[in-house]
Amino acid sequence: MYIIKVSVLKTEEGFLEKVMEKHVLKKFYGLTSPEFDRENYYGGSDLGLSFEKDKVIFKIWSPIADTVTVRLYHDLNNNSISDREITLDKENAGVWTCMISSKYIGWAYDYKFTFCDGTVTYANDPYAVAATINGVRSVIIDIAKIEVNDLVKLPSFTNPTDAIIYETSVRDITADKNGGFKYPGLFLGLSEKNTHTAQGYATGLSYLKSLGITHVQLLPMFDFGSLDEADPNHGYNWGYDPINYNVPEGTYSTDPADPVCRIKEMKYMVNELHRAGIRVVMDVVYNHVFDIHKQAFEQVVPGYYFKHDEKGNMIDDIGMGNAIASQRLMVRKYIVDSIIFWIKNYHIDGFRFDTMGVLDVDTMNLVVEEAHKIDPGILIYGEGWNIKPIERPLESGHDHASLMPNVGFFGENLRNAVIGESGEYADYRPGLVQGNLAEVGASGKKYYEQDVCEFVKGFMGSNGFHTYIAPHQLINYSTCHDNFTLYDALIAHLPNASRPEIIKRAEMSLAMILLAEGVPLIHSGQECLRTKNGNVNSYNAPIEENKIDWLRVEQNQDLIEFFKKLVNIRKNYSVFRIDDYKEISRIVRPYVLKQNGIFAFEYTMPTCKLYVLFNIKNETQLFNQIDLSGAKVILSNDNDLILSQHSSLGALSTSIVIVK
Structure with missing residues (x-):
C-alpha cells in the first residue's frame, strides 16, 4: 500500500509535500489540489x-x-x-x-x-x-x-411528477416459493411472464404491471461485495457494498461464474420490464466502496478517490469507513461515465443516489446534464440528508436543492408527519395516521401541531421546506427499504388495533403519499401489509424476513384494489401532478380542523371542484366548512360518509369527491 507516514505540509506555492517515514518522496502537486486535477x-x-x-x-x-x-x-x-x-x-x-x-x-x-x-x-x-x-x-x-432480441424502446418520460415509483429488489420480489417463479431471486425471475400464486393471483412482473406504476426502483444491481457469488443462497444483503460499479451482480445470475451470463440476464430483465410499460430506476452507491483494499480506486491512484482531512486521515462521513471525493475531476468523471454507461448499455431510466449528500453539487448537476443529453426523461434523485454541509465543497443535500433544479430529494417532512419516526436516527414516535391527535415521542415531545403544519405544506408540494424550487424535486414517501414497513410502523404504535382499523390507516397513508404534489414513491408491500417483523434495518436479515410474501398479497386484495384506484386517480387528474408552486397556490386550498383531525383539500378545476377528505381520528366527525351537497364520490373507504351542508366523515376515513 502506498502509505504516507508522517504529515501533509502546505508550501508557499500552495502545493502539498508528502513526507515519508524515511525520505521525501518528491515535491508535487498534491493529489487533492486543483493543480493536480488540472x-x-x-x-x-x-x-x-x-x-x-x-x-x-x-x-x-x-x-x-x-x-x-x-x-x-x-x-x-x-x-x-x-x-x-x-x-x-x-x-x-x-x-x-x-x-x-x-x-x-x-x-x-x-x-x-x-x-x-x-x-x-x-x-x-x-x-x-x-x-x-x-x-x-x-x-x-x-x-x-451482447444484444437483447426484440429491444423495446419506451418514449422519453414526461414530467417527474407523472411518475409513480415502486421500490423493491430483484431478490425480495421473486424469492417466495408461493410466487410460482422458475428463477426465484434472479434477474430472470423478474423477467418471467404470467407468474401467479396457487390461487391464481398475479406475482412478480405481472403483479407490478397490474398495479399501474410507471417506474420500479430496484435496490443495487451492480457487483457488490457482501455476498459470495459462489454460494448465492447463503446469506442475504441489500447490496450497498460496491466492488465493480459497471458490472451486474452475480448472485442475481443463473451462472455467476460466466461473465457474459449476468450481462445478458440483466439486459433481458430490463427489456421485459420495458415491454410491460415499466421503466427501471437503478439504486446506485457512489458515496463509498465496500472495502478500499478489494475495490480498485485506492490501488490505482492511492489517496485520490476518497476524502481526507488536513492530516491525511480518511474521512468517514457516513460510517462506512470511507467517503468518495466527488469534487475531484477524475472522480466526478468516473461517476458521470458510469451513469452514461448504464443508460447506453442497459437502457436504465433513472437513478436513485444512495446518501447523495456525500457527493457535491457540481457532480450531480453534471450527471443530470449528461444523462438528459441522451434522454431528458431520465429521473435523477437521491437521499439529500445533509452530511457535514459546512465542510469541503457544496454537498448535494436538501439545503442546496435550489442549486440542483433537476435533482430530486427524499422528503422527510411529509414522511415524518404521516408515519412518524422509527427511533433509529430520531425520536421514536407516531405520525398522523397512528396518533389520534396525540403524537408524543419517546422523548416526551408533542408532535401533533408540528405534524399538522408539515403535512399540509408537504401535501401541497413542500414549498418553503429547505430550498426546493418546484414539486418535481420532492420524492414523497412514508416508508422505504431501510425503515419500518408500513404495517410494522402501524403495529409498533397500535399493537392492539384490529385488522379493519389497520387497513383503514394503511389506506390513509397510501392516499397521503399518492395524492401529494411531487413524486410518489411506494415501498414494495405497503399495499399488501408487508411485514419484516419490526426490523427497521433488515440489510442482512434472512430472505424469509425480506421477501415479498405472496400469500399476504392474496389476503389483502381489497387494500391492493384501493391502491390501484389511487394510482388511477393520480393519473387521471392533473391537479395531483402540478409542478409549479404558484399554480398550486391558485388551484389548491386546504381546510384544516386541528381540534378534530380533519384535513380537506379543495382543487379548483375548469368545470368542477374536487375534494380530498381525511379524518385521522378514530371516531366520526362533522365537517361543515364546505357544502358538499350533491357531491359525487370517486373513491372512499368511509361506510358512514354523509355529504351535505353538514357532512359527516367516518372514523379513519379517506374520501375523494367531486362537486360540479
Missing part, C-alpha cells in the same frame, strides 16, 4: 476497454504510477496464474495504454502498479464491464455485441 485531467471517453476491428485497446488512469502492467488470464478461475503480462505505455494526462489482439476476448485481466517508493499494488479495472466470480478480476468483453 494537469492530470483526462476527458476522453475510452477509459477501460475499446475495440477496433481485431484489436483490444486498454486504457487506465494512474498519473502517479511509475509502471503499469496488465496481466492476462486464459483461465477465469480466480486462483489461476497469468499467462501473459504486458507493460503499458504512458500517454498524456496520466493515462496508460496498450493494444492486443482480439483473440484475447473472453480472457480475464487485472493490473499491477509500481510506484516510485517501490510500493506495488494490484487491481481490477475500475471501468470493467464484466468480471470473474465475486468480481475479483476483470474480463475482456465487448458489451456492445
Whole structure:
C-alpha cells in the first residue's frame, strides 16, 4: 500500500509535500489540489476497454504510477496464474495504454502498479464491464455485441411528477416459493411472464404491471461485495457494498461464474420490464466502496478517490469507513461515465443516489446534464440528508436543492408527519395516521401541531421546506427499504388495533403519499401489509424476513384494489401532478380542523371542484366548512360518509369527491 507516514505540509506555492517515514518522496502537486486535477485531467471517453476491428485497446488512469502492467488470464478461475503480462505505455494526462489482439476476448485481466517508493499494488479495472466470480478480476468483453432480441424502446418520460415509483429488489420480489417463479431471486425471475400464486393471483412482473406504476426502483444491481457469488443462497444483503460499479451482480445470475451470463440476464430483465410499460430506476452507491483494499480506486491512484482531512486521515462521513471525493475531476468523471454507461448499455431510466449528500453539487448537476443529453426523461434523485454541509465543497443535500433544479430529494417532512419516526436516527414516535391527535415521542415531545403544519405544506408540494424550487424535486414517501414497513410502523404504535382499523390507516397513508404534489414513491408491500417483523434495518436479515410474501398479497386484495384506484386517480387528474408552486397556490386550498383531525383539500378545476377528505381520528366527525351537497364520490373507504351542508366523515376515513 502506498502509505504516507508522517504529515501533509502546505508550501508557499500552495502545493502539498508528502513526507515519508524515511525520505521525501518528491515535491508535487498534491493529489487533492486543483493543480493536480488540472494537469492530470483526462476527458476522453475510452477509459477501460475499446475495440477496433481485431484489436483490444486498454486504457487506465494512474498519473502517479511509475509502471503499469496488465496481466492476462486464459483461465477465469480466480486462483489461476497469468499467462501473459504486458507493460503499458504512458500517454498524456496520466493515462496508460496498450493494444492486443482480439483473440484475447473472453480472457480475464487485472493490473499491477509500481510506484516510485517501490510500493506495488494490484487491481481490477475500475471501468470493467464484466468480471470473474465475486468480481475479483476483470474480463475482456465487448458489451456492445451482447444484444437483447426484440429491444423495446419506451418514449422519453414526461414530467417527474407523472411518475409513480415502486421500490423493491430483484431478490425480495421473486424469492417466495408461493410466487410460482422458475428463477426465484434472479434477474430472470423478474423477467418471467404470467407468474401467479396457487390461487391464481398475479406475482412478480405481472403483479407490478397490474398495479399501474410507471417506474420500479430496484435496490443495487451492480457487483457488490457482501455476498459470495459462489454460494448465492447463503446469506442475504441489500447490496450497498460496491466492488465493480459497471458490472451486474452475480448472485442475481443463473451462472455467476460466466461473465457474459449476468450481462445478458440483466439486459433481458430490463427489456421485459420495458415491454410491460415499466421503466427501471437503478439504486446506485457512489458515496463509498465496500472495502478500499478489494475495490480498485485506492490501488490505482492511492489517496485520490476518497476524502481526507488536513492530516491525511480518511474521512468517514457516513460510517462506512470511507467517503468518495466527488469534487475531484477524475472522480466526478468516473461517476458521470458510469451513469452514461448504464443508460447506453442497459437502457436504465433513472437513478436513485444512495446518501447523495456525500457527493457535491457540481457532480450531480453534471450527471443530470449528461444523462438528459441522451434522454431528458431520465429521473435523477437521491437521499439529500445533509452530511457535514459546512465542510469541503457544496454537498448535494436538501439545503442546496435550489442549486440542483433537476435533482430530486427524499422528503422527510411529509414522511415524518404521516408515519412518524422509527427511533433509529430520531425520536421514536407516531405520525398522523397512528396518533389520534396525540403524537408524543419517546422523548416526551408533542408532535401533533408540528405534524399538522408539515403535512399540509408537504401535501401541497413542500414549498418553503429547505430550498426546493418546484414539486418535481420532492420524492414523497412514508416508508422505504431501510425503515419500518408500513404495517410494522402501524403495529409498533397500535399493537392492539384490529385488522379493519389497520387497513383503514394503511389506506390513509397510501392516499397521503399518492395524492401529494411531487413524486410518489411506494415501498414494495405497503399495499399488501408487508411485514419484516419490526426490523427497521433488515440489510442482512434472512430472505424469509425480506421477501415479498405472496400469500399476504392474496389476503389483502381489497387494500391492493384501493391502491390501484389511487394510482388511477393520480393519473387521471392533473391537479395531483402540478409542478409549479404558484399554480398550486391558485388551484389548491386546504381546510384544516386541528381540534378534530380533519384535513380537506379543495382543487379548483375548469368545470368542477374536487375534494380530498381525511379524518385521522378514530371516531366520526362533522365537517361543515364546505357544502358538499350533491357531491359525487370517486373513491372512499368511509361506510358512514354523509355529504351535505353538514357532512359527516367516518372514523379513519379517506374520501375523494367531486362537486360540479
